[in-house]
Structure formats: structure tokens, C-alpha cells
Amino acid sequence: MKNNICVTILMLTLFVSLCFAQNEKANIKEDFKPSVLNQPGQEYPQVNSQGYARFRIFAPEAKSVKVTLGGREGTILLKSDDGYWTGTTAEPLDEGFHYYHLIVDGGIFNDPGTLNFYGSVRWESGIEVPASDQDFYALKDVPHGRVQQVLFPSKSTNSIRRAFVYTPPDYDKDPKKRYPVLYLQHGWGEDETAWSNQGHANLIMDNLIAEGKIKPFIIVMTYGMTNEIRFGELRKFDIKPFQTVLVDELIPYIDQNFRTIADQPHRAMAGLSMGSMETKLITLANVDKFSYIGLFSGATISMDDVNKTPGFKEKVKLVFVSYGTKEIDWMIQRGKEFTGGDPRENVESLKKAGINCVLYMSPNTAHEFLTWRRSLKEFALLLFRE
Amino acid sequence: MKNNICVTILMLTLFVSLCFAQNEKANIKEDFKPSVLNQPGQEYPQVNSQGYARFRIFAPEAKSVKVTLGGREGTILLKSDDGYWTGTTAEPLDEGFHYYHLIVDGGIFNDPGTLNFYGSVRWESGIEVPASDQDFYALKDVPHGRVQQVLFPSKSTNSIRRAFVYTPPDYDKDPKKRYPVLYLQHGWGEDETAWSNQGHANLIMDNLIAEGKIKPFIIVMTYGMTNEIRFGELRKFDIKPFQTVLVDELIPYIDQNFRTIADQPHRAMAGLSMGSMETKLITLANVDKFSYIGLFSGATISMDDVNKTPGFKEKVKLVFVSYGTKEIDWMIQRGKEFTGGDPRENVESLKKAGINCVLYMSPNTAHEFLTWRRSLKEFALLLFRE
Numbered sequence: 001m002k003n004n005i006c007v008t009i010l011m012l013t014l015f016v017s018l019c020f021a022q023n024e025k026a027n028i029k030e031d032f033k034p035s036v037l038n039q040p041g042q043e044y045p046q047v048n049s050q051g052y053a054r055f056r057i058f059a060p061e062a063k064s065v066k067v068t069l070g071g072r073e074g075t076i077l078l079k080s081d082d083g084y085w086t087g088t089t090a091e092p093l094d095e096g097f098h099y100y101h102l103i104v105d106g107g108i109f110n111d112p113g114t115l116n117f118y119g120s121v122r123w124e125s126g127i128e129v130p131a132s133d134q135d136f137y138a139l140k141d142v143p144h145g146r147v148q149q150v151l152f153p154s155k156s157t158n159s160i161r162r163a164f165v166y167t168p169p170d171y172d173k174d175p176k177k178r179y180p181v182l183y184l185q186h187g188w189g190e191d192e193t194a195w196s197n198q199g200h201a202n203l204i205m206d207n208l209i210a211e212g213k214i215k216p217f218i219i220v221m222t223y224g225m226t227n228e229i230r231f232g233e234l235r236k237f238d239i240k241p242f243q244t245v246l247v248d249e250l251i252p253y254i255d256q257n258f259r260t261i262a263d264q265p266h267r268a269m270a271g272l273s274m275g276s277m278e279t280k281l282i283t284l285a286n287v288d289k290f291s292y293i294g295l296f297s298g299a300t301i302s303m304d305d306v307n308k309t310p311g312f313k314e315k316v317k318l319v320f321v322s323y324g325t326k327e328i329d330w331m332i333q334r335g336k337e338f339t340g341g342d343p344r345e346n347v348e349s350l351k352k353a354g355i356n357c358v359l360y361m362s363p364n365t366a367h368e369f370l371t372w373r374r375s376l377k378e379f380a381l382l383l384f385r386e
Numbered sequence: 387m388k389n390n391i392c393v394t395i396l397m398l399t400l401f402v403s404l405c406f407a408q409n410e411k412a413n414i415k416e417d418f419k420p421s422v423l424n425q426p427g428q429e430y431p432q433v434n435s436q437g438y439a440r441f442r443i444f445a446p447e448a449k450s451v452k453v454t455l456g457g458r459e460g461t462i463l464l465k466s467d468d469g470y471w472t473g474t475t476a477e478p479l480d481e482g483f484h485y486y487h488l489i490v491d492g493g494i495f496n497d498p499g500t501l502n503f504y505g506s507v508r509w510e511s512g513i514e515v516p517a518s519d520q521d522f523y524a525l526k527d528v529p530h531g532r533v534q535q536v537l538f539p540s541k542s543t544n545s546i547r548r549a550f551v552y553t554p555p556d557y558d559k560d561p562k563k564r565y566p567v568l569y570l571q572h573g574w575g576e577d578e579t580a581w582s583n584q585g586h587a588n589l590i591m592d593n594l595i596a597e598g599k600i601k602p603f604i605i606v607m608t609y610g611m612t613n614e615i616r617f618g619e620l621r622k623f624d625i626k627p628f629q630t631v632l633v634d635e636l637i638p639y640i641d642q643n644f645r646t647i648a649d650q651p652h653r654a655m656a657g658l659s660m661g662s663m664e665t666k667l668i669t670l671a672n673v674d675k676f677s678y679i680g681l682f683s684g685a686t687i688s689m690d691d692v693n694k695t696p697g698f699k700e701k702v703k704l705v706f707v708s709y710g711t712k713e714i715d716w717m718i719q720r721g722k723e724f725t726g727g728d729p730r731e732n733v734e735s736l737k738k739a740g741i742n743c744v745l746y747m748s749p750n751t752a753h754e755f756l757t758w759r760r761s762l763k764e765f766a767l768l769l770f771r772e
Binding site for chain 2: 039040041057058059060061062063064083102104105106107108109110112115116121122123139140141144146147148149150151152153160165172175196202257258259
């Protein structure tokens with residue numbers, strides 16, 4: 001089971017660099033604006049209304065400067081007499097968030113113009129192409145919850161570990177009110193900062209709560225790379241160390257230190273990519289602890305998994321599976337077989353067996369964070385309804 | 387008054403790059419270890435037991451790679467056949483935290499080996515030289531408070547602004563307990579992340595509380611660069627926009643959303659460098675709101691200031707002034723006059739007038755964060771004692 005999920009994630013992730021719309025060769029509109037993720041006062045990188053990105057780097061003595069975005073080959077920048085290297089992607093980028101870095105004279109550096117985000121086991125540069133539906137994760141004048149850094153003791157790893165906890169806007173209004181909890185995992189090479197920094201999980205929640213679309217719940221985000229494995233070694237992934245941290249150490253800590261409803265019906269787990277693999281393995285081994293399962297861009301649950309898991313049908317209230325349409329298209333166009341089964345067929349087979357299973361497809365996105373922002377929103381709408 | 391403080395801060399800050407011990411030419415011990423601020427799995431930069439730093443950067447096609455640490459000229463790295471550029475500082479660095487960046491072929495980039503910290507109005511690379519007294523800000527197995535990101539509405543700036551709030555470990559144990567509050571400001575070019583990231587304010591508090599040395603209090607850290615001024619323009623600094631945000635918007639928000647003791651005797655303000663200037667101006671204009679004043683490496687309060695401020699003697703319980711010894715030495719060695727008065731003389735004159743005024747000198751540190759970590763600890767020990 002593990003190996004199959006790994007192969008799917010491996011293929012989907014390799015595909016990130018190929019996920020740009022390749023049909024358009026339209027004239028490039030000169031309406032470029034600084035990316036919203038730029039450092040204060042920085043004019044570059046910029047994005048235009050078509051999704052083209054333009055980069056500008058000062059390195060007067062450099063021989064070559066390249067950006068790892070803009071198609072398979074990236075974007076090669078050209079130097080002007082003023083020492084600045086400039087270039088525009090050959091094609092528009094997908095809407096949403098993209099990681100990238102520079103290659104300056106053969107060395108890997110970040111773009112000094114923009115903020116850094118932890119991905120690929122390093123702090124990477126980030127750029128944001130405004131999405132047509134960006135309103136659902138926008139910073140608005142609504143009541144805001146908090147993102148709290150907690151440091152919790154972990155005997156199994158002999159360390160003090162970090163988690164971020166989202167508490168909803170009304171958390172401190174009524175000291176007797178208790179809340180359900182979603183444990184939300186990042187992908188390979190990311191860390192516990194990803195879901196609030198890249199994912200805007202807190203703003204997605206604030207907006208859904210302000211619109212009255214969901215009942216408030218707590219989100220807990222912690223570091224899931226307990227194995228310190230390299231990307232190609234994902235299939236060696238052993239869930240036990242992280243399962244011990246999450247189930248035996250973090251959950252009791254959260255239940256003791258936050259006003260949670262500390263039972264199975266009010267506890268959910270979800271994750272993206274590698275985090276979906278962790279979610280699948282941990283929830284199937286702990287159906288007495290989690291009632292809602294969210295699998296974003298990676299693992300799916302088959303009837304075989306269900307049949308091997310005593311109590312699944314009685315205890316699990318929701319299996320939510322999501323992908324970006326470009327992830328699925330990519331697999332189909334290349335005639336790739338979904339290892340672990342076609343997620344769409346898995347979802348159908350669970351539905352037929354009377355299990356509440358939902359498939360969400362994020363329009364025109366690939367194995368990137370806009371898929372996961374949307375997935376979190378759609379998943380949140382279905383949580384803790386009973 | 388403002389101009390004088392600005393000139394002092396300007397001189398002290400320019401002096402940062404000169405603050406390295408210049409006497410030692412001892413043999414360099416080959417006991418280098420990765421800096422504790424390195425990104426996961428990164429071997430460089432390294433620091434040895436004498437405080438020398440060694441850097442290693444991959445850039446096979448580069449013409450020149452320089453590091454802005456290690457004396458006035460920085461450290462020039464030399465290239466090996468494997469494409470790596472390596473170099474060691476000519477002198478040991480001071481103990482504690484240092485900002486730096488690379489200059490690769492004339493362009494400014496961060497060291498891909500280490501974490502970034504916001505300073506100089508950009509995310510800079512950071513390196514840590516272990517300090518002899520590092521235990522007071524170490525991450526230990528003690529109860530930990532939380533650092534909470536809050537987003538608060540600001541009508542005066544027509545924006546939603548961010549603050550980080552430290553709540554002590556017992557904050558959620560007793561929903562009726564209320565706490566005093568310290569408003570704590572960063573320096574020029576830094577932001578609201580500085581005091582927890584570079585300053586370890588939360589760990590300093592956790593440790594002091596665990597040792598029973600202080601009564602728990604809340605710390606609030608927000609962005610003080612409301613003017614978006616450049617460094618050379620500090621003397622144009624107008625305190626009004628930030629004073630409005632802090633006093634009229636943030637304090638009421640904090641008092642409404644956290645269990646504070648919302649009165650003058652239980653409210654303190656402190657800041658480092660530019661933040662000390664803000665602290666002086668805001669507290670003198672609001673002695674009915676703040677009873678404890680902490681001025682780290684910048685502003686001091688003279689008897690002239692006291693005499694111009696009605697109610698000061700009755701209402702202000704503590705004026706705490708601190709510097710690194712190397713900051714003061716630098717001024718003296720160069721025969722510089724302290725604009726705004728010699729802080730040591732100002733402290734003495736306030737003491738003679740019966741005002742509770744304390745001068746703390748951080749041993750062998752300059753205008754850098756180890757001075758301010760120590761200053762926060764010493765200041766915290768004196769707060770809210772009545």
C-alpha cells in the first residue's frame with residue numbers, strides 16, 4: 001500500500017515543473033504588478049493579468065542568471081548595462097502560489113525581491129499569481145482567529161517540537177466553549193509553517209466562519225518529516241515515528257492545553273501529498289480516534305483498505321479525496337496507471353458501499369498550493385456537521 | 387530631542403560592522419560546528435569555539451563571492467575546483483546573533499545554508515555564535531508559553547495589521563487570571579518577528595518563569611515602521627502614526643481580546659534602538675498609560691525630559707536604560723559626544739532626583755541582539771514587582 005501511494009506522489013510531484021499552460025502564445029500585456037509576496041518595497045518579481053511572471057535581479061558581474069519557473073527549462077534572464085538581469089516567463093503560470101529559486105553562475109540562491117517559504121527541504125522563493133477565486137483566502141476586515149506557536153515535549157524523539165494551532169475568532173469569548181480539531185499535514189520537504197504561510201489556512205477559516213458557512217473548529221499543524229528522508233526515498237517512509245508523535249504526544253498535549261472536544265466524532269485529519277499518505281496510514285490505524293479523513297493530491301482509500309480496517313464503516317464519517325484537474329489530466333494524457341487505483345474509481349466504489357466519500361477536483365491547478373487551499377475550503381465545509 | 391536620539395542611534399548602528407574583536411590573531415581551532423540557525427541538514431555556515439565563522443557557498447561559475455561579516459571589509463571567499471567558495475573570518479565574531487548576506491558577482495543574495503531574519507528592511511541571513519550565558523535563552527524542557535499571531539484592524543492606517551503576542555505557560559490554566567502587559571518594539575529595518583525569532587523573547591520568559599524569578603506577564607510585539615522611512619532619514623521620524631496605532635488601536639484590541647490588567651500600573655513599554663526612541667516618545671506623552679519604560683541601546687531620559695513631563699515622578703515606576711559595553715566604548719574611544727546626554731550621567735541624575743532608574747551594561751556586546759536578549763531579561767526581572 002505504502003509503495004503504491006509513494007509512486008503516485010512521486011509522479012505527481014515531478015509533474016509540478018510541467019504544469020504550465022502551454023497553449024497560449026498571446027501577446028504579453030504590459031500590465032505587470034509586483035507579486036503580493038514581495039518583500040516590503042520590492043518592485044520585482046512581477047505578474048501580469050495573463051499570469052506571465054517577470055523577474056529582475058541585480059548581479060552586475062554574473063555570467064548567467066536563471067529562474068526555475070516558466071516551463072521545463074525555466075526562464076533565462078538577460079543582462080542590461082545597468083547590471084540588472086531581466087526576463088519574462090515564456091508562458092503564463094498557473095493561478096496561485098509557486099515555489100522557485102534562482103541559479104546564479106551555477107549556484108542556487110533565492111530571489112532577494114520576494115519572501116521565502118519552506119518547501120523542498122529549504123526556504124524557497126515564492127510568487128503568487130492572483131486567482132479568479134482568491135477572495136476565499138483574502139485578508140479581509142472580518143474577525144480574525146490566531147495562529148499560535150506551541151512548543152510541546154516529545155519523549156519518543158527526545159526533543160521539544162513545534163506546532164502551529166489555529167484558534168477561531170471566538171475562541172477567547174466564552175471560556176467554557178469547546179471545539180472540534182482538524183490535524184492538518186504539509187507535503188514532502190515542507191514544514192509546519194506551510195499551511196498558514198503558503199496555504200492561508202487561517203484566512204480561509206476566518207472567511208468561512210465570517211460568512212456563517214462553517215462552525216468554528218481548531219486546526220493543528222505540525223512537522224511530519226520525522227524520517228528526514230530524501231525525496232527519492234519516499235517509499236522507505238516509515239509512519240511509526242510520526243504516528244507516535246501525533247497520536248501519542250501531540251493529541252494529548254492539544255487536548256490538555258486547548259479547549260477541544262476530545263473524542264473521535266470531533267477529530268479530523270487531512271494532509272497534502274506526502275501528508276495525505278500520512279493521513280491515510282494514521283487514520284486507518286486509528287479509526288477510534290479520527291472520524292473525518294482528508295486526502296489532498298496523493299493517497300486514496302480503496303474498498304480493499306476499507307475491508308482490511310475493522311470498524312471503518314461504522315466509525316468513519318467522511319473520506320474526502322481531492323486533486324487538481326491538471327494532476328489527473330497529466331496522468332491520463334501519459335497513459336499512466338494510478339498506483340493504488342484510480343482515485344475516481346476508488347471514490348465511486350466507497351460511495352456504492354454506502355460510505356460518505358467525496359471527490360473534489362480543483363479546476364486548472366496542478367500539484368501546488370492553490371489546489372490545497374481550495375481542498376481545505378471544500379473539506380472544511382463538510383466537517384463536524386453532525 | 388528626536389534629532390539627538392537619531393544621531394546617537396545612527397552612530398551606534400554604523401558601528402555594528404566594526405564591532406568585532408580586533409586584538410586576537412591566535413591560531414584558529416579546527417573545531418567548527420554548523421551554526422544553530424542553519425537550515426535543516428545544512429553543514430555551513432559554521433562557528434568554532436573561538437567565535438570564528440566559516441562560510442561555504444556553491445557557485446561554480448561565479449567570479450567573486452564575499453560575506454559581509456568578519457570585519458570592515460567582510461570575508462572574501464576563495465574557490466576550489468569543486469565549485470565551492472570557502473572562507474573564514476579574519477577575527478572572531480562577538481558572541482550572539484549577527485545579520486549578514488553574500489555578495490555574489492556584485493549582487494546581494496542570502497546564504498542558502500542558513501535561516502533568514504528580517505533586518506535592514508530585508509530578510510537577511512543569520513548566524514549565531516554561542517554565548518557563555520546562552521542558557522537563559524535556550525530551548526529547555528520547561529513549560530512553554532505561546533507566541534500568537536493576531537491580526538488587528540487599524541482605522542488610522544486603513545489596514546489590518548499584525549502583532550505577535552506572547553502568553554505565558556499558565557495562561558490557559560485559569561480563565562479568570564489576568565496579566566500585566568509589556569509592549570516590546572524592534573529596531574529600524576526589523577519587524578514584529580524580530581523579538582521572537584532573533585530575540586528569543588518567548589524562551590527568555592519561559593525560562594525566567596520556570597525558575598520562579600518573575601511573575602508571568604504578556605508581551606505584545608508589533609510593527610513600528612509606520613513611516614516606511616529609509617535609514618538615513620531617521621531624523622525625519624514622526625512618532626504620531628505609530629503612536630496612534632499602538633495607543634489608540636492595538637492596546638484597546640489587546641485589552642479586549644486577552645486577559646490583561648488594563649491599567650497604567652500593569653503596562654510597560656520597551657524597545658531597542660529605533661524602538662527605544664519610539665518608547666521614549668510614546669511613554670513620555672502617555673505617562674497615564676505606561677508605568678515601566680525600557681530603553682535598549684538608543685534613547686535615554688534626562689532630567690530635562692522629566693521636568694517637561696507633568697506627572698512623571700509620580701506615575702513612572704522604572705526607567706531602565708541599557709547598552710552593550712562595546713557601544714559605549716566605541717563612543718568614548720572616538721571622543722564622540724552622546725547627543726541627548728551621556729546615558730550614564732542621565733541615569734545618575736534621575737537617581738539623584740529619586741526616580742527608580744537602572745542602567746544595565748551588557749558585557750562585550752555591541753549594537754546587536756545579544757545585548758537586547760540580555761536587556762530584556764534584566765528588564766523583565768524588574769517589572770510589575772508591586
